[in-house]
Structure formats: structure tokens, C-alpha cells
Amino acid sequence: MxxxxxxxxxxxxxxxxxxxxxACGGGQQxxxxxxxxxxxxxxxxxxxxxxxxxxxxxxxxxxxxxxxxxxxxxxxxxxxxxxxxxxxxxxxxxxxxxxxxxxxxxxxxxxxxxxxxxxxxxxxxxxxxxxxxxxxxxxxxxxxxxxxxxxxxxxxxxxxxxxxxxTSGLFYNKDLFDKFGQPYPKDGMTWEELASLSKAMTRVEGGIQYYGYVTSPGAQMSTNQLGLDPVDPKTMKANLTAEPWKQFMQNIVDVYKAAGLTYTKDELDIAKSRNFFEKESRAAMYTNFTGGTPLETMNWDVVQVPSLPNAPGVGPQPYPxxxxxxxxxxxxxxxxxxxxxxxxxxxxxxxxxxxxxxxxxxxxxxKQYGQDMPKFQGKNVSAMFPKKSSAPMNYTPFANDAQVEFQNAFLSHMLGEKDLNTALRDAAEQLDKKIREKTK
The missing domain is CATH 3.40.190.10 (Periplasmic binding protein-like II)
Incomplete structure (x- = not known):
């Protein structure tokens, strides 16, 4: 075999x-x-x-x-x-x-x-x-x-x-937006607009740190809206140093840095970030790409995943x-x-x-999605279905390894350990190493 x-x-x-x-609540199951x-x-x-x-x-x-x-x-x-x-x-x-x-x-x-x-x-x-x-x-x-x-x-x-x-979407805590007097997110936003909204929602109040936006960069990579291949399917070499991948990473970094925070490793942890949104109500917005939705106890709604400048109106790749x-x-x-x-x-x-x-x-x-489920009543469910999904990338047996290394590059850059070029180069080298080990 x-x-x-x-x-x-x-x-x-x-x-x-x-x-x-x-990052996404256990995936489909x-x-x-x-x-x-x-x-x-x-x-x-x-x-x-x-x-x-x-x-x-x-x-x-x-x-x-x-x-x-x-x-x-x-x-x-x-x-x-x-x-x-x-x-x-x-x-x-x-x-x-x-x-x-x-x-x-x-x-x-x-x-x-x-x-x-x-x-x-x-x-x-x-x-x-x-x-x-x-x-x-x-x-x-x-x-x-x-x-x-x-x-x-x-x-x-x-x-x-x-x-x-x-499904996928930008989920938001309506109570936090009401608390801070900010307008709700809307369908058709760009990532630049998300960065501005995240900045407005990031603050310390009552001794509590609130975050405008959290996500799983690795999940975004695996469903990227540009259909980029993290591993070249012909050469089985890492693609992460290619300019489109750098731009894609920069987009995520820009949203985080717009908040004006100096993050700790704990604050960038995927599971903890999700808890900031769902359990602690300290994060105003969260992108989910594998079908999970917030708890019924949260006053939430959802809008489309924002568009990238070079892919206007294109949503994440499907995850069937x-x-x-x-x-x-x-x-x-x-x-x-x-x-x-x-x-x-x-x-x-x-x-x-x-x-x-x-x-x-x-x-x-x-439009009928979740119609028989009380938790979806009154929610903008159509936003969870991109009007146009990205073309799927070419999958290889090393896509999960690529995701891990992409996440590591994000962390090392956000923690100030490496500039973005170095972080992605090191990630590509680690990915190539894993591929060699698994194909011996």
C-alpha cells in the first residue's frame, strides 16, 4: 500500500x-x-x-x-x-x-x-x-x-x-459592539476595513483586555481565497516564499497589528484565541472556516469573510x-x-x-440553511455561503505540515523574533525537511 x-x-x-x-471547534463533527x-x-x-x-x-x-x-x-x-x-x-x-x-x-x-x-x-x-x-x-x-x-x-x-x-464566515459578538458603540460588521467588507474595525474594538476597559479580531492563520492558509498551493504538486517543494504567499501573510499580520498591541505567545495561541471569542467574550470578531458557529448563549451574527484586494468578492475554498x-x-x-x-x-x-x-x-x-435549528433563527446565514468560492488549491499529503509551518511563521513574526521574509523562508525550509523525511 x-x-x-x-x-x-x-x-x-x-x-x-x-x-x-x-481552532474551529472540532471541525465538522x-x-x-x-x-x-x-x-x-x-x-x-x-x-x-x-x-x-x-x-x-x-x-x-x-x-x-x-x-x-x-x-x-x-x-x-x-x-x-x-x-x-x-x-x-x-x-x-x-x-x-x-x-x-x-x-x-x-x-x-x-x-x-x-x-x-x-x-x-x-x-x-x-x-x-x-x-x-x-x-x-x-x-x-x-x-x-x-x-x-x-x-x-x-x-x-x-x-x-x-x-x-x-460553512465559513466572520462571526461577531453583537453585545460587544453595542457596549463600545461601534457599527456591526457588514457583508462585502475588505480585510483593510476589518483592520480598521478591529482597531476600534481593541481596548482595555475595567482592567480587561478586549481584542477586535482573532483567527487561525493556519486555517486561513488551508482555505485561502487565492487558491495558492503551499506545496508545488509537481516538485513537492515548499511554495511559502513565493510573493503571493508573502502578501497573503502580510494581510493577516496587518489586521493584527492594526490593533496596536504587542502580543504574547499566549494571546496568539489558537485555542485561547477562540476562547477569547466564545467563552470569555473578550474578542469582538472571529473567522471560522470549518463550519463551527458560536454558542447559543452568545448574542452573535455573521457576515461574509472579507475580500482580498486581488480577489474581490471571492470567498474561502470549500471544505466538503x-x-x-x-x-x-x-x-x-x-x-x-x-x-x-x-x-x-x-x-x-x-x-x-x-x-x-x-x-x-x-x-x-x-438560504434555508439551519432553518429547523433555533440557534440560526434571525441570523444572516446566507453570509456563510460564498457567492463565489476560491478555486481549490492542489492538495498533497503535506498540506497539514504546510499549515503548521505557516502558523509558526506567523507566530515568530508577530512575536518580533523574525522579519516576515525570514519567517517564511525558515518555514519553507522546515516544510521541505519534513517532506524529505516522509519520502525517504
Whole structure:
């Protein structure tokens, strides 16, 4: 199961794992709302699915350590309703142990960050193109960036279909803005405007330090609005010293420095920054890129992630949850039919209303996001869906390493240890070193 010189077991999940998850509330699993899944019905128009008339065993594997109860609420009940003769089994045990036990995995699913470690690294990928063609499956209703992203991962092949995706947004504490008499953030802001607003909201009052804005620079890197590659997919060399990356980092630095603070390492810690916003109500604004939303107890709202000067109106890259037919499955047609059903309007619309963001591109459906969830009532939910998402970057097995080094460069610069050029050069050198170690 080796992959072109990359040691088996050495690949770290390539996107937003420990670093991003700590910054964004545990990623998709933590962001998932309560509530029952929609019951199954007809697939999207034009797709010819076959509902088995005889019992068919299907084993579904979760890459994200999902519980069976959560699986049934979100997916299992709807699948069984649509495919009553499918004998569904669910597991999320350690994958290598599951394979060693010869469990007949038919379907796998998880966030994009599990593509290499749970699919490609175990050679479980299977091109869905012929199955989609034979079923008359249309990709037209899907958000195109999510399909393009999967094709990039597969080198042109399509190994998975998106079933739900993370949202992104600039979240803000309305009570703090009211307290300090400042106008709320608005849709269509630029990062320069965010810097000015952050400066106005940063202050010490009653002996308490308030921060205008906090974020996870590493998360911003991994969903960057310019589609920049941190690692060149052809040479497998770090790209972090390229001028566009320097400009991108400078943009984040400028927002922080506009506040006029001299930061400590603790103040720049990702988990603590998030706590400043959610738990301590000391940060006025926070960008989230993996679907998490503030607590119900906070008086919050959300606007679009601000635009970069060289990408006006372009939002962050998508962070989808994909479903795959496993190469070892003996029930590939039924497995595909189940996945196709999960991308249908009949499943997606109520699923989206329950707080799992739709992968369909219809703006009217997106407006219904979280409609059945009390915490979303009265919120500007459409802001969490970019009108135009950035083209996806080229993912490599070293994207998570790149994220860590980008974050380290930000910290060393903000703490006054290195100028920006040196910080990014050192980050690139460390990233290249990690790549060499993992490809020996």
C-alpha cells in the first residue's frame, strides 16, 4: 500500500486536523447539529437508481470517528427508508484493524482531510465515473468547486461525491459592539476595513483586555481565497516564499497589528484565541472556516469573510465531506446509488435545514440553511455561503505540515523574533525537511 516513495503510516492528514480542529471547534463533527435526518425519497431528477428487491449487505465506514447513533440520525435512518432491503452496517474503528479483520467495507466517508490517510494510503479509491454515467447521474446541481476539488485529488478521476460541506464566515459578538458603540460588521467588507474595525474594538476597559479580531492563520492558509498551493504538486517543494504567499501573510499580520498591541505567545495561541471569542467574550470578531458557529448563549451574527484586494468578492475554498465507494466493495452499484441519493434534493433540502450545509449550488436552498435549528433563527446565514468560492488549491499529503509551518511563521513574526521574509523562508525550509523525511 505504499504510494510513490511516501512511507506507509507517515502521512499526516493533509488538511485541517489537530491545528484547525482546535481552532474551529472540532471541525465538522463538533459543528454537527442535533436533530434527526430527513427520511429518504426519490433521487434527483434524471438519476436512475436501483432499489434492491433482495437483501444487500452494505458496510459504511466513517473516517471521522462518528458514533453509530449520530450516523443513524444524520444518514442511516434515511438510507434505510429509501433502501429497505439494504442491510446497513456501520463502523468507525481503526481502519487498519478493520481491514485486517476483513470487514467488507463498501462505502467510506469523511472530511477532505482524510482523503490520503483513509482512502488513498490504503488503496481504497475507486473511480465513480462509469457508475455515474450508467445511472445518468448529473453533476449540474452540485457546487462545481467541490467536484473540481475531488477531481484534482484524483488526478482527473472522481473518487467521491460531496454530501455536505463546511460553512465559513466572520462571526461577531453583537453585545460587544453595542457596549463600545461601534457599527456591526457588514457583508462585502475588505480585510483593510476589518483592520480598521478591529482597531476600534481593541481596548482595555475595567482592567480587561478586549481584542477586535482573532483567527487561525493556519486555517486561513488551508482555505485561502487565492487558491495558492503551499506545496508545488509537481516538485513537492515548499511554495511559502513565493510573493503571493508573502502578501497573503502580510494581510493577516496587518489586521493584527492594526490593533496596536504587542502580543504574547499566549494571546496568539489558537485555542485561547477562540476562547477569547466564545467563552470569555473578550474578542469582538472571529473567522471560522470549518463550519463551527458560536454558542447559543452568545448574542452573535455573521457576515461574509472579507475580500482580498486581488480577489474581490471571492470567498474561502470549500471544505466538503465526501462519500466514496471502496475499491474492495462487492456491492459497488448499490453503494453508488446510496451516495447518489444523499446528494439528491430530497435528502439535501431537509439535511441543510437541519444544519448540514448543502452541496447543491441552488442559492434558494442555501438560504434555508439551519432553518429547523433555533440557534440560526434571525441570523444572516446566507453570509456563510460564498457567492463565489476560491478555486481549490492542489492538495498533497503535506498540506497539514504546510499549515503548521505557516502558523509558526506567523507566530515568530508577530512575536518580533523574525522579519516576515525570514519567517517564511525558515518555514519553507522546515516544510521541505519534513517532506524529505516522509519520502525517504
Amino acid at each position: 505504499k504510494k510513490k516513495g511516501i512511507r506507509r503510516g507517515s502521512i499526516v492528514a493533509p488538511l485541517m486536523l489537530a491545528l484547525v480542529l482546535s 463538533a459543528a454537527a447539529p442535533e436533530g434527526s435526518a430527513p427520511q429518504g425519497s426519490a433521487p434527483q431528477e434524471g438519476t436512475q437508481l436501483k432499489v434492491p428487491s433482495e437483501p444487500v449487505p452494505i458496510t459504511v465506514y466513517s473516517n471521522n470517528k462518528m458514533t453509530e447513533e449520530a450516523f443513524n440520525k444524520q444518514y442511516g435512518d434515511a438510507i434505510r427508508s429509501k433502501f429497505p432491503n439494504v442491510k446497513l452496517t456501520f463502523t468507525s474503528d481503526v481502519l487498519k484493524d478493520t481491514i485486517a479483520a476483513k470487514v467488507p467495507i463498501d462505502i467510506m466517508f469523511g472530511s477532505i482531510g482524510t482523503f490520503f490517510t483513509h482512502l488513498y494510503d490504503f488503496e481504497l479509491q475507486y473511480d465513480l465515473s462509469e457508475l455515474a454515467k450508467s445511472r445518468g447521474y448529473s453533476f449540474d446541481k452540485l457546487e462545481p468547486t467541490m467536484v473540481d476539488l475531488q477531481r484534482k485529488l484524483g488526478g482527473g478521476k472522481l473518487y467521491g461525491l460531496p454530501v455536505w460541506t463546511a 465531506n465526501y462519500w466514496y465507494v471502496a475499491s474492495i466493495s462487492k456491492q459497488k452499484e448499490t453503494a453508488f446509488d446510496i451516495i447518489a441519493f444523499l446528494t439528491s434534493e430530497q435528502f439535501q433540502i431537509p439535511h441543510n435545514k437541519a444544519g448540514y450545509a448543502t452541496v447543491l449550488k441552488d442559492p434558494e436552498i442555501k
